[in-house]
Amino acid sequence: MAGHRHDAKDQQLEHDRTDSTEPLTTDTGVRVEDTDNSLRAGARGPTLLEDFHTREKITHFDHERIPERVVHARGAGAYGRFTPYEGLGDLTAAHFLSSSDVTTPVFVRFSTVAGSRGSADTPRDVRGFAVKFYTEQGNYDLVGNNMPVFFIQDGIKFPDFVHALKPQPHNEIPQAQSAHDTLWDFVGMQPETMHMMMWLMSDRAIPRSYRMMQGFGVHTFRFVNAEGRGTFVKFHWKPLLGTHSLVWDEAQRVQGKDPDFNRRDLWDSIERGEHPEWELGVQLVDEADEHAFDFDLLDPTKLVPEEQVPVRPIGRLVLDRNPDNFFAETEQVAFHTANVVPGIDFTNDPLLQARNFSYLDTQLLRLGGPNFQQIPVNRPVAPVSNNQRDGFAQHRVHRGGTSYAQNSLGGGCPVTAGEGVFRHYTERVAGEKIRERSASFGDHYSQATLFYNSLADWEREHLLEAFRFELGKCEELSVRQKVVAHLNHVDHGLAVEVAEGVGVAAPDTEETPNHGRSSPALSQDNSATGDITGRQIALLAADGVDASDAEALRARFAEEHAHVEYLGTRDGALHTRDGGVLTANRSMKTVGSVVYDAVIVVGGPDSVAELGKDGLARHFVTEAFKHHKAVLLAADGRRIVEGTPLAGRFPGAAETTRTTEGVVLAPAVDDESVAEFLRIVKSHRHWDRETSSVPA
Ligand code: HDE
Known part of the structure; x- marks a missing residue:
């Protein structure tokens, strides 16, 4: 397994890992001689009750499922590390932000919101971006999304909102889709949703990759320094690969071609050692400036424009290790907004306040009781010492005769510490007990317009x-x-x-x-960073392909950590133009243009002639064009568009390399054409292309 091992969390997990290399046993450790035949009264007789192995095996299987998350059920996770650029002691007492010498292990889970656990990765939806920092002062969870605002202003509406968003109750239709009456009915009744609906209808809702998503803490939180001074803070995660999306038609097709598209991309990139990275940034607002905005800082349907309060980069997150077991780690990880450490505190955002109740509550059901923090992925690396006892699946063996405070019989243990403790921020609050929203939450449209x-x-x-x-x-x-x-x-x-x-x-x-x-x-428009690590480029090939061109392209893109895959009209060995062999990575039949970022067709003439007869190959190029992808048609490869809906779109076969609508047409694969194609791939998609008339 690729990745960075041996941080504090990894060492802790090492004790829990099991490889099942010993001979088969029951759960009680008794060796089993046959697990294919139940114990019967005669070879054709009934199964016997005393067959404890069969009963145990089936019983365990019957109990394998736990409730899926009520929202964010579909997700993918990875371990990594976070390191601040510099100490932030003037702002926060949080140890993990105290010095660039402190690296903190993390677990991150990305998710869609509406769909069930088995739904596809690419619906139009918000994406969760939840980070668990295993700090020396205990676990800190930053449970964010890939959009900076939320649908509602008060958590009391969350059940209504989710009921409206989820499949309708009478027929459980539609799965993982916001496009249905109940959601939009809710929106129509609740104008506070409008800003978030603008984000949800934007391309942010169909990310190309989890590695290419921004993340946001959404709420205004509070940094608190050692002197007890508070500063309002908004958290931003910025991907080093830029923020990029699919197009909607493509996203719908990906659901069929590869429902695990985003999950697979995350997993594969980590396995290849192409570790996804984000920069953490903060927007800081002095307490004195709390009311300096034309919106309320406590209103989660509002963002703080970066032009008003710039984002200060404070550290880097790297994901470098895939989990060993999806259920044990990604499914059982339990995030909670109230998992904070000294130096980070809440505000009175009414959405955040409700979340601080909801997450613990939901884990009690989902993970079966109060001991879920003992599950390996959730266990802090900081020592745990308290009088919480018993409960289902208690794994600790607490010693001693006292489990109460204050005690004198147990030496007073565990004692409360004087240092490094979490001290709730001292905030003066006063008010009538009242079910009313502040008038400062009343503007639902200005930021939607912004x-x-x-x-x-x-x-x-x-x-x-x-x-x-x-x-x-x-x-x-x-x-x-x-x-x-x-x-x-x-x-x-x-x-x-x-x-x-x-x-x-x-x-x-x-x-x-x-x-x-x-x-x-x-806007996502200027977010391309030129880093195309992990991009997937399809090179279509048949017998007679110019192998040297194909290999040159593959080599050049490998330098950029992008991957050229050879898609053959059939799988396995293809005969090349020069009498050699080129091994196709896959048959075109098993994939589709929608799971690639760009497409290449090179010569020679026989290969292109064969591809031209193949409806799939013609469709592949046309569809990639429709989805605004970079296309390189080199040498005879230029002829692939004949017989496609693109025929005639690039008149006058070029004697020199030229780019028309993001399609590079080149007489040969040479330095010039490769450099030009690389430039187009780096721009992610070619938006100035009229595609509505392209039937694909
Ligand atoms: Fe969540 N949310 N949420 N949410 N949320 C859950 O917790 C909830 C909200 C977010 O990968 C649940 O463990 C309420 C905002 C993520 O495991 C649940 C409200 C934001 C995840 C829950 C919100 C989020 C969840 C379901 C309104 C972005 C996935 C299972 C008051 C800032 C975490 C679970 C993971 C998950 C409740 C609003 C993000 C039921 C009541 C705003 C990323 O507790």
């Missing part, structure tokens, strides 16, 4: 199409109409275009004028 204004044209186009898709799936026209009415407060033009697309009346007049402000940091 987000919309900040998007590039292509992002806005995708957002419009997403609204049309989702509302177009709603059966009730009244639901569509209500949402359009809210959009009219966000941007009149958007509301009209959505209405026109979904067959409801467009609003005649502008409801709330667009304020015209934007925040460039909210």
Whole structure:
């Protein structure tokens, strides 16, 4: 197994790992001689009750399942490490942020929200980004998402929101989809959802990879330093690979071609040693500036624009080790927003307050009782010492005759410490006992507009199409109409275009004028970093392929840690043009263009002629083009578009390398054409390409 071993968490886990290399036994350690035949009264007779091995084996199997998470059921996780760039002692007493010499082991779980545990990876959905830091002062969980705001302002609405989002209760349809009446009915009734719905309809909801997602703590938290001084803080994770998405048509097809698309990508990249990395950043707001904004810092449907409060980079997260066992680790990991360490505290955000109740509560059901912190993946590396006792599956053998405080008989142990303790932030609070929301939470549209204004044209186009898709799936026209009415407060033009697309009346007049402000940091448009580590590039090949061209491309992209895979018209050995052999990595039949980032067709003539006869190969190129992917057609490879819907789109066979609509057409695979193709791949997708007329 690749990866970084031997940090404190890894050493601790070593005691729990089992390899099953000993001969087969029962759970009580008794060796078994036959596990294929139950004990019977005669070879054709009934099975006997005394067959404890059969009973135990089946009983254990019957009890293998635990409740899946009520939200975020589908996920993938990995271990890694976090190191701050410098000590932040002036801001926080948290030891794991105290020095660049402190490296803290972490476990991270990424997830979708709506779908069941077995659902696909690429629905239009929020992605969870939950990080457990195993610090020397105990576990700290930063349980965030890949979008910086949330749907609702108060946790009391969460059950309603999730009931509306999840499949409908009478028929459990649709699975892992937001495109249905109940969600949009909820949205229509709750305008506070509008900002988050803009994010959900943007490309953020269909990430290309977990490695290419931002993460956000969402709430305003509080740093507290050793002197007890508090500073408001918002957390940001920024991927080193940039923030990139699929396109919606592609995302839907990936669900069929590879439902494990994001999970596999994370796993494979770590196994290959291409360790995903994020930079942790913070936005800091002095307590004195709490009310300096035109929104409330406690309102989780709002973000703090980076132009107003810049993000300060404070450290780096690297994921470098896959779990050994999905259930033991990724399924049983239990995050909780209230798992904080000295130096990090809460605010009165009403969503956060509810979460601080919910996560512990849910683990009690999901993991079967109060001892879930003893499960290996959850166990802190900091020592645990208290009078909590007993309960189902108690693994500790507590010694001594006292389990209460205060005691004198047990020497007073465990004693409370004076140093390194968690001290709740001293905050003066006063108020009437009242079910009321602050008026400062009342603006539901301005930041939705801010987000919309900040998007590039292509992002806005995708957002419009997403609204049309989702509302177009709603059966009730009244639901569509209500949402359009809210959009009219966000941007009149958007509301009209959505209405026109979904067959409801467009609003005649502008409801709330667009304020015209934007925040460039909210767009994905400029996020490409030029780092294409882990990108998958398909090279289509048949008998007669120019192997030297293929190998040159593979070698060049390997230098960038990107992977050129040879997809043959059949699996196994292909005869090359020069009489050699090139081994296909896969047959084209087992994959599809949607699981690749770019596609290449090189010569020679026989290979291209054979590919041209193959509907799958022609579809592969056309579909990649439709999804705005980089395409290299070199030498005879340029002829692949003949007989496809792209024929005639690139007139005048070029004698020199040229790029048309993100398609590199080159007379040969040479330095120039390879460099040009690399440049196009690095830009992620070619958005200035008209694809709506392309049938693929
Ligand atoms: Fe969660 N959320 N949540 N959530 N959430 C859960 O905890 C909840 C919210 C988030 O990989 C549950 O262990 C309430 C915001 C992630 O295991 C549950 C409210 C954000 C994960 C729960 C919220 C999140 C969860 C389900 C509103 C982003 C997956 C199983 C008050 C900042 C963690 C579980 C993992 C999981 C409750 C809102 C992120 C039921 C009540 C806002 C990443 O406890």
